[in-house]
Amino acid sequence: MADVAREAGVSASTVSRVFSLPGTVRTDTRERVLAVARRLDFTPNRTASSLARGRTRTLGLLVPDVVNPYYAEIVKTVQRRTRAKDHALFLADTGDDPADGFELARIMARQTDGLLLAGPRMTDGMVGELTRAGPVALIGARLPETDSAYAQLDTGMRHVARHLAALGHTRIVYVNGTRTARTPGHRQPVQDACDEFGIELVEQLGPFDLTFDNGVAAADLVPTSGATAVIAHNEMVAHGVACGLARQGRSVPSDFSLVTVDDTFMARAIHPALTALHIPLDVMGVRGVDLLLQRIEDPDGEPRHAALPTSLVVRGSTGRPGGARP
């Protein structure tokens, strides 16, 4: 920077201002400085800038599992939005352990301007603590004190129930996990939606987590349940159910209809393609980043929440019970 200043015949502060506050420098000086900078291939050192300003222009994103397409899509959109806002992105994959996630978050909080937690696997108390310690925004989860962007599952589940009811299903199983079963925000909407459309609901708790393998296990219990349709709480478990049913020689949708919550590219990557409740992950990511950036600007504002609409995408995995023609 000193070199550029000398070559351009100005002081270092002017060079600095050309890059950080271009408006305060007269146009011709600015041009001259920029020309020299280009010639000398100079770019301001971001580390030094961070130190001087106390801002890193870096955001941190924590996800439980990048390999899961649900989170991968979030990573993708968050990463893009972050870059569009001229920030860099630290990524951490936390796994399922709450303590690990919390620890990682704390470490990351020290090196970033703010944290984005996607589907955090930690206790509400931990999230609260992080929120008090620095800017935090949630993606795909909601807590009163923390900014968040999440999907409106209640109306979404009504779409699903209406669709199944219209096809003639009167008894369905809902494949859930023990974790989400305890957070009523996810389970209650299903119950309410089924009640509204006169559907009998059989809740099938996966043994622990909503993984592919547990979906396969759940599929084994479906035929004896007396239900004709299955709603899977997320897409990994939905694929497990689909795969499990196929292995049993059952056919979708003629033996059982299957609906998944979440709609990543994988829903279309099997045959029949899965009818899905589309969660707007891209919008959630963008809103999450924006909320976080606002929070960084104004640390003491009221918590803000973005509830995003879902939509039902009907594909080949749902049909009339027993494969009947309409």
Next chain:
Amino acid sequence: MADVAREAGVSASTVSRVFSLPGTVRTDTRERVLAVARRLDFTPNRTASSLARGRTRTLGLLVPDVVNPYYAEIVKTVQRRTRAKDHALFLADTGDDPADGFELARIMARQTDGLLLAGPRMTDGMVGELTRAGPVALIGARLPETDSAYAQLDTGMRHVARHLAALGHTRIVYVNGTRTARTPGHRQPVQDACDEFGIELVEQLGPFDLTFDNGVAAADLVPTSGATAVIAHNEMVAHGVACGLARQGRSVPSDFSLVTVDDTFMARAIHPALTALHIPLDVMGVRGVDLLLQRIEDPDGEPRHAALPTSLVVRGSTGRPGGARP
């Protein structure tokens, strides 16, 4: 840090040394400083440290598409290894455009100690330029001048060909993309392996890229090719082929056998599960990080290359031609 120094009755430099060069501080002083630091909840400011040392302790990872499980697995393993080595990870999703990828890489290079390029979508010349500009390591690609960790596809393809030949296949189609078709490192091994086992090879070039949709399109051409088995160049396209065949009402493996190169969780998430040439992505990620870290330590050493062994995982998608019993 000044506070800690005062409380502990030492100078700031000693506190600094406790954290950065613990060996040079007497044990009891160190303990005392650490105790105070813990009490005051002090951790060294990483930005300041970076500025003073000229090292950010941050690595950058560029992938073309995080949503693709192949790259997601790489992200996961790289992220874990990076953290284990006490570094942070910047992530960028570059998309398929070479110029974008290069530009992003240059930006990232300025804020990190080194760059990891996974399946780079840029020209060899661009990679060379980056390599000359700073530490770079390749994952899943090989270039003479750049450190790299990649899979030994030649022996891998021989495993695949031997497997198919043993089942009785004599004519197979290889679904490739126009891009990889031009990089002999990927195509030639297939040809060689088929030659060795007396298999006739029909090369089926996807119209452009190795995506799911192009796999579906490729599947339409398989039945008329006279082949009884398909090798897909990567897993996305393999799923497309599987899905396309299913939509045609063809059955795998009784009508056609299908083998995929790459073996992510998705290979087991469909029925029948895909026989796959397993690429050790986890090891590749770890080796990539390690190579990069070594390169950072020793910028002028000879380029190093890690060729990792693949393995064939036989699952349900391969069988005898025409579904014959052995």
Next chain:
DNA sequence: GCAACCCTTGCATGCGCTTGCAAAGCGGGT
């Protein structure tokens, strides 16, 4: 008992940029 060393510690300076403050330049209104 003394010299030669090593281990610890503190001092001072520097990493490269930002920014409050003040000075200089400029134009306009009276």
Next chain:
DNA sequence: ACCCGCTTTGCAAGCGCATGCAAGGGTTGC
């Protein structure tokens, strides 16, 4: 012609930590 206010620029003091150098204390060997 003079004063005021605005714009543009420079000066200097940090931001928080790392580290070369030197000093002090302790140890070892002869």
